[in-house]
Amino acid sequence: MPPPKRIHELIEERQKLRILISFHRKFLLSHSLTQTLDILSLEIKQLLKAERVTIFLLDSRREELIAKSASGLDGKTISTLRFPVTQGIAGHVVRSGRIVNVKNAYRDKRFDPRFDELYGFKTGSVLASPLKNSGGEIVGVLEVFNKLKAEKFNKEDEGLLDLVAGQLAGTLEISQLVDQLRRSNLEAIYILAQAAEYRDQEDTARHLKRISDYSSLLAKTIALPDDRVEMIKFASPLHDIGKIAIRDSILRKPGRFTPDEHDEMKKHALLGYEILKDAQSPLLKLARDIALAHHEHYDGSGYPRKLKGVEIPIEARIVALADVFDALSTERIYKPPWPFERVIEYIAGESGKHFDPQLVEAFQGKISQIKALMDLPY
Numbered sequence: 347m348p349p350p351k352r353i354h355e356l357i358e359e360r361q362k363l364r365i366l367i368s369f370h371r372k373f374l375l376s377h378s379l380t381q382t383l384d385i386l387s388l389e390i391k392q393l394l395k396a397e398r399v400t401i402f403l404l405d406s407r408r409e410e411l412i413a414k415s416a417s418g419l420d421g422k423t424i425s426t427l428r429f430p431v432t433q434g435i436a437g438h439v440v441r442s443g444r445i446v447n448v449k450n451a452y453r454d455k456r457f458d459p460r461f462d463e464l465y466g467f468k469t470g471s472v473l474a475s476p477l478k479n480s481g482g483e484i485v486g487v488l489e490v491f492n493k494l495k496a497e498k499f500n501k502e503d504e505g506l507l508d509l510v511a512g513q514l515a516g517t518l519e520i521s522q523l524v525d526q527l528r529r530s531n532l533e534a535i536y537i538l539a540q541a542a543e544y545r546d547q548e549d550t551a552r553h554l555k556r557i558s559d560y561s562s563l564l565a566k567t568i569a570l571p572d573d574r575v576e577m578i579k580f581a582s583p584l585h586d587i588g589k590i591a592i593r594d595s596i597l598r599k600p601g602r603f604t605p606d607e608h609d610e611m612k613k614h615a616l617l618g619y620e621i622l623k624d625a626q627s628p629l630l631k632l633a634r635d636i637a638l639a640h641h642e643h644y645d646g647s648g649y650p651r652k653l654k655g656v657e658i659p660i661e662a663r664i665v666a667l668a669d670v671f672d673a674l675s676t677e678r679i680y681k682p683p684w685p686f687e688r689v690i691e692y693i694a695g696e697s698g699k700h701f702d703p704q705l706v707e708a709f710q711g712k713i714s715q716i717k718a719l720m721d722l723p724y
Contacts, residue, residue, distance in 0.1 A: 379521045383415035386517070390490065390510055391417055394503050397492035398467070400427075401514070402436055403477075404486050411436055411487060423465065434458040436487040439474045443484060445508060448472040449498040467491075473499040475511040479519045488514055532580055535629070539583035542590040553672060554583040559719045560668035567708040570660070577632050582665045584633035585640045588618030600679050615641050615650050632661060640665045645699045655702075663702045667693065667709060670700070675720060686717065 387399040398418050402411040411434075413427035431437040438456045439446050451457040451469040462469055470492045477486035488511045493499045499507075536554065543550045562579035570578070589597060592614050596607050603611060618637030625631050639653060639662035646654030658666075674689045684692075690713065697706040709716070 379518075379525075380414070382517060382521070386514060387415045387417045390488070390507075393506060393510065394473070394490050394499065395494045395496075396473075396490040396499075397494060398490070400436075400489045400491075401477075402487040402489065403518070404431070404440060404484060411440065414486075418467075419465065427461070429458070434461075435472055435474055436489050439476050439487045439489075440484055443476050443478075445475045445504055446472070447499055447504055471496075471498040473503055473507055475504075475507045477511050477515040477518065479515055485515060485518055531627075531629075535580065535633070536583060539587065542584070542587045553676070556672050556676075556719065557582050557585065557665065557668050559722075560671060560716060561664050563712060563715060563719065564664045564668065564705055564708055565661075567712055568660075568704060574661075577629055578661050578664060581629055581633040581636055581661070582668065584618070584622070584630075585636050585665050585669060586614060586618065587621055587633070587637055588614035588616065590621070591617045598679055602680075612641070612649050615639075635659050636662045636665050638662070640669060642666070643700045644702050647699075658702075660702075663705055667701050667705050670696075671709075671716070686720075 383401050387401060390396070391399045398416070400416040401414050403414050404410075405412055409431050410428050411431060413424050416424050416427060419427070429437065431440045435446055435448060435451070435454070435456050435458075446456075448454045448457070449471055451472050452459065454472075457469070457472070459469075461467065472489065472491055473493075474487055474489040476484045477488055479485050488507065490499070490507065493503070539554050540550050543553060558579050561582040562575050565575040565578045592611060596603070596610055599607065615638055619634055622630055622634035622637060625634055636659070638650070639658050642648035642651065642653040642658045642662065643666075644655060644658070644663070646652050671689060671693060674684045674692060675686060677683045690710075693701065693706060693709060697703045
């Protein structure tokens with residue numbers, strides 16, 4: 347049977363292995379970089395038995411280190427923590443590209459004590475490792491402070507931090523690639539939305555931005571989850587994608603429609619659905635549902651399916667209100683803008699008829715923010 351000391355070491359090794367496995371799993375499952383870094387900071391703190399962990403990302407253009415996560419500090423404070431790579435132990439790590447292990451920070455000339463002075467912290471031991479991408483370029487620094495129940499971090503801690511730093515750098519690289527892909531997809535969606543709106547909007551880009559902002563504000567006001575708010579923000583500009591298939595003679599007509607022309611124009615909801623019906627991504631599926639249902643009315647008098655109340659997807663109900671507000675409050679080919687107060691009265695009068703009463707109430711509670719968005723130059 348192993349001696350008690352060896353048993354204790356085996357238990358510690360098993361715990362560290364569990365933490366590393368947990369670390370890897372959490373980074374794979376998380377969709378928010380900020381949330382991921384905060385979770386991993388706590389894991390690293392536990393793994394290395396440290397008092398505090400800070401993750402810095404490198405802004406190579408400005409040659410600055412910017413804190414993205416720091417255990418024990420709130421988000422507002424973290425956002426102020428940035429400094430040139432010429433300063434501090436973390437800055438030295440960027441310049442040297444090597445792990446630094448310091449027993450007593452105040453006896454090390456590389457240490458900058460201003461952080462302690464500003465945030466009421468007492469730094470003792472420090473262990474810092476560079477974060478390197480797959481090309482070997484330094485993208486940040488992982489720094490841990492104050493080894494608990496010991497004077498300094500040991501060689502095993504250095505090895506663990508180096509291992510964790512490699513995983514963390516991989517997380518950051520994957521996150522950046524995913525973000526680039528996401529931005530490219532959103533850009534393509536926005537261009538497609540502009541193509542649909544181009545022929546009947548003088549200020550196409552501004553119109554789409556307003557719809558996006560009004561819709562996400564309403565979604566946030568009724569406390570939809572943050573990820574759903576973001577989806578609505580980026581799916582809402584495609585609400586009129588079906589207009590791309592409507593004839594110019596109808597789309598750009600300055601006067602009132604004949605009954606036949608009105609029926610033709612109403613087809614854009616179904617056409618939008620048809621354009622997006624084979625979409626596989628959650629974002630485009632949501633855009634498809636919005637395109638189909640954003641002309642439904644809460645009382646069942648809308649089109650194309652005469653849905654009523656909660657039969658209409660909440661996202662489509664949100665975009666319906668945002669779209670009507672923007673249409674009435676801005677100039678169109680067929681009409682001048684209505685005065686702001688008249689638009690507000692109209693929205694209130696359509697509660698329970700055209701619009702979801704919950705959304706009208708949310709709208710009325712955000713009039714000042716909506717007016718501010720309306721007046722933005724974009």
